[in-house]
Every structure is written in C-alpha cells, then in structure tokens.
Amino acid sequence: MNATRPPSSCAPRLLALCGGVGGAKLALGLERLYGEAVSIVVNTGDDFEHLGLHVSPDIDTVLYTLGGRSDLERGWGRAGETWQFMKALHELGGETWFQLGDRDLAMHVERTRQLRANVSLTDITRDIAEKFGIAATILPMSDDRVETTVITANAAMPFQRYFVEKQCTPVVKRIEFRGAERASASDAVLAALRNPGLEAIIICPSNPYLSIDPILSIRNLRSALKEAAVPIVVVSPLIGGQAVKGPTAKIMAELGVPAESRALVAHYAGLIDGIVIDEQDRADAAGLGLPVCVAPTLMRNLEDRTRLARTTAEFAIKLTARASQTSGGAS
Numbered sequence: 001m002n003a004t005r006p007p008s009s010c011a012p013r014l015l016a017l018c019g020g021v022g023g024a025k026l027a028l029g030l031e032r033l034y035g036e037a038v039s040i041v042v043n044t045g046d047d048f049e050h051l052g053l054h055v056s057p058d059i060d061t062v063l064y065t066l067g068g069r070s071d072l073e074r075g076w077g078r079a080g081e082t083w084q085f086m087k088a089l090h091e092l093g094g095e096t097w098f099q100l101g102d103r104d105l106a107m108h109v110e111r112t113r114q115l116r117a118n119v120s121l122t123d124i125t126r127d128i129a130e131k132f133g134i135a136a137t138i139l140p141m142s143d144d145r146v147e148t149t150v151i152t153a154n155a156a157m158p159f160q161r162y163f164v165e166k167q168c169t170p171v172v173k174r175i176e177f178r179g180a181e182r183a184s185a186s187d188a189v190l191a192a193l194r195n196p197g198l199e200a201i202i203i204c205p206s207n208p209y210l211s212i213d214p215i216l217s218i219r220n221l222r223s224a225l226k227e228a229a230v231p232i233v234v235v236s237p238l239i240g241g242q243a244v245k246g247p248t249a250k251i252m253a254e255l256g257v258p259a260e261s262r263a264l265v266a267h268y269a270g271l272i273d274g275i276v277i278d279e280q281d282r283a284d285a286a287g288l289g290l291p292v293c294v295a296p297t298l299m300r301n302l303e304d305r306t307r308l309a310r311t312t313a314e315f316a317i318k319l320t321a322r323a324s325q326t327s328g329g330a331s
Helices: 021-037 057-066 084-091 102-116 121-131 159-165 187-193 208-216 219-227 248-254 261-267 279-287 302-318
Strands: 013-018 038-042 048-050 053-055 137-140 147-152 156-158 172-178 198-203 232-235 274-277 291-294
Touching: 013 021, 013 208, 021 038, 021 057, 021 302, 038 057, 038 187, 048 159, 053 102, 057 102, 057 121, 057 137, 084 102, 102 121, 121 137, 137 187, 147 159, 156 159, 172 208, 172 248, 187 198, 187 219, 198 302, 208 219, 208 248, 232 302, 261 274, 261 279, 274 279, 274 302, 279 291, 291 302
Parallel strands: 013 038, 013 198, 038 137, 198 232, 232 274, 274 291
Antiparallel strands: 048 053, 147 156, 147 172
C-alpha cells in the first residue's frame, strides 16, 4: 500500500466521473491516496466492436493506468507492447487504422468471450481490476450500449472513426449518444452514488463533450447525481484556454463555445457546486458565480496527480452541496 494512503476507515468516500487519458491521471491520484474508498464511473460511449472484438478504450486506459501497466511514453495502451498481430493483419489486407497491440489484444479477446457468456461488463471490469491489484472500484457507466456519434458537415461518424481514423479533423456540428434513451446505470453505479458514506463527487479533467456527457446522457445516472446529498466539483480540462491533450478546445470552438472556465460552468449548470481551475486561469475565478479552487492542474508525474487529487478532494468535501451555488470566490 502507498505510504500516503490513509487507512480505509479514515479515507473520505469519493466517486469520480472519468474518461480516458486525462481523467485517468486524476483517478490514479485519487486511488493512490484513498484506495478502496474511491469509486470511478468510466465512460463507455466510445466502446465499439472492432475485428469482432468488444473494445472499451476508456475502461482499459483506467485499468492500465491504475494497474501500473500503461505506456507512459505514448500516453495510451500497455507498457512493453509489441505489434506482431497488426503486422500480420496488414499483410492480409485487414483494417489497421485502430491499433491493437499484442498485450492489449488479450484484454479484448477475454472481455468479448465473457460478454458472449452473458457476464456483465461491470463484473468483467471488477474482476480485471482485482487481478491488476487496483484498490478503487472501477465501474462502467452502464451495462447497456451507448454509442457516441459525432455529427460532422458530411457524415455521422462513430466516435472512434472520428477520433482515431480521422484524427479529429472533421468539423463537429453536434454530438449524439445513441441508445442513451434506453440505457440505465448499473445497480453498482447507483449503489455507489447512494452510499450513505459518500462525501463528494469529482468530475475528472476529461473532455466534457466526448467523455463526461455520455455518462450524463443516462437519465437515471444523471438524476442520481442530482439527488446525491454531497458536493459535486469539476476539474477543468483547460489551461489558459487550451486542452492539455485531446480536442476539447477544438470542439468547443466548432460548437461556438469559448474555451474558458465560464463556459465549463455553464455546461455543467445545475449539477456542480464548485470548480478547480489552473493558476493560469486565476483571473476567471471572480466571475464564475460558484466556489473556485485555483491550483496547478497540469499532471506531469505521480506527485502532481496525487497533489491535485488531494487538493480537489479537500476542496469538494468542504463545500455544502447545492447551497454553495449562491456564493462565489476563489481559494
């Protein structure tokens, strides 16, 4: 156990909403600090079937990151990866636009096998997290399929086609979450949200439109968040009007939304009780209309991640849920 982690009986019980790489960094800090007291609800809107396999990119990023298996140089996938499968597939003329490493392939094969045996995605994820020695509870947002679809000027594109194959180059007109109207949060997610010991909910610095909105598109999950009697805070994915990684600022511009703290607060209006912004954006704090924590939010290493996780958790726990929206100020 990490030396900085308090005993589980002392750790605050937290729930985080998380996407892929950026969100996983903060999730790692939370897990290292608070261990089994943390539940992480992960976006599955970008799950898709590829080469006959069920691929869950954000879940795998969180599993690999918290399980100490992520490739730190590339920022995605497994460490020590090899690519013999992709080379052989290329020789056969197969689809190679979405790269599946040899180690990563084992995850998708086993997940697909279990899904076809009617094991839920929730149970599969829980079992893998235990095998990886992860103390936190990692929960898919739903066991039902929700498909993030990017509407461009010329086509409706499945998320991975837009994000990986097209490298986010098409102009985004709107984003849809197909299947969300029929999807439900799993019993495990709802139980985590309704846990009487829950002290705060943290929205990780993930893309609001591509990573967090799919989670919020599930009606009973969003309503459970609103009904939770604990503070909800968001960590901004922007620093000085730019995203550290990914197309957040690009998408905001294409949707006609300024890449600034005020727009993030408006996006999550009625849901959040506070926001954490970077020191470069300190000037934004006075006009946001809700409590603000100003802190270094760039996470280069594990020390940065644990520091931001502690700062965010302490800020959130101190807030009074919902009532805090009547006051403002920066800490």
